[in-house]
Amino acid sequence: MILITDGGSTKCDWIVVDNNGGQLQEKIRTKGLNPAILKEKKLKKIIRGSDELMQFNHDVTHVFFYGAGCGTEKPRLMLTEILESVFSNAEVDVQEDTMAAVRATLNRNDEAAVVCIMGTGSNCSYFDGQRLYQRVVSLGYIIMDEASGNYYGKELIKDYYYNKMPEDIKIAFEHKYNLDADYIKYNLYKLPNPNAYLANFAEFMFLNKDSDYITELIKKGIRRFVNNMIFQYKEELKVVPVHFAGSIAFFAEAEIREVAEELGFKVGNFERRPIEGLVSYHTSQL
Secondary structure, eight states: OOOOOEEOSSSSEEEEETTSOOOOOSEEEOOOTTTTOOOOOHHHHHHHHHHHHTTTTTTOOOEEEETTTTHHHHHOOOOOOOHHHHHSEEEEEEEEEEHHHHHOOOTTTTOOOOEEESSSSSSEEEOOOOOOOSSOOOOOOOOOOSSHHHHHHHHHHHHHHHOOOOHHHHHHHHHHHOOOOOHHHHHHHHHHHHHHHHHHGGGHHHTTTTTTHHHHHHHHHHHHHHHHHHGTTTTTGGTTTTEEEEEHHHHHHHHHHHHHHTTTTTEEEEETTTTHHHHHHHHHOO
C-alpha cells in the first residue's frame, strides 16, 4: 500500500493506493505541511490529527511526499523523520513540490520542459528528461513568489491601502474581507501560515476578472514571474515548452497565454491539482 501526497502551504491532498494500483478511498485532505514555515510539533499535530490518515498508518509501505518548503535539506529531513515516525512500516521519500509538477504535467516521463508552479507560492525548474535543475533558490513568500496566491494577496491589500483600486473594486473588496489594519497585522505577524492567509485574497481576482484593473494586476505578476524565473532558462526555451501546475496558473491560463505570446515562449500543459498525475505516475511503477 502506498501513500501519495501533494503538499502545499495551504492544504495537502493524500491518496492511498493498494498494490494493484487501486485507490482505496476518496482523496484525504489536511492543512498544509510546509516544513520551512511550520515547526515540528505543528506538523505532527496536523498529520496525527487526521483520523482518515491514521487508519492506514501501520499498513502503508511507501510514502511519496511532494511538498512546498521541501527544496532545502533541513526542512526536508525534518519532515522525512516525522513521516517515518507516523508511518513506521513505510519507506519515505520526500521531494520538493516542483517534482510533483514535473510528473503531473509532462506528456511522457522523459520529456524535457520548463515546469512552473503557481499556487500559494511559486517556483520554476528545468527538467531535462532525467534530472531537475533550478537556477534560483526560492527565498519564499516574503521577497519572492511572484504570480503566486500570496503575491497577489499582498498586491491587492497594498493597492487597497494605497488607494490604487478603482472605486467599484474597492467596495467589492471591502464587502468580501475584513480589512481592518489590526486584523490583517494579527494574521500576518501573530498567526502561523501568513502566506496561506495572503493567498486567500487571490480568489477575489478570479471573481472579478471582468475588471481591467484585475486583468492587468494578474498579467503584471505573470510578467514579473517570467522575467525573474522562466527567463532563467532562455536557451532551453528555444526548444522546450513551459508547463504550469497549481490553482493560480489554472485560473490565469488565458493571461499566461497572452503574456507568453507577448514575451515569446511556448506554453504547454496546465494541471490544477498535481495529485492526479502523481497517482498515474506511481501506479505505473508498481
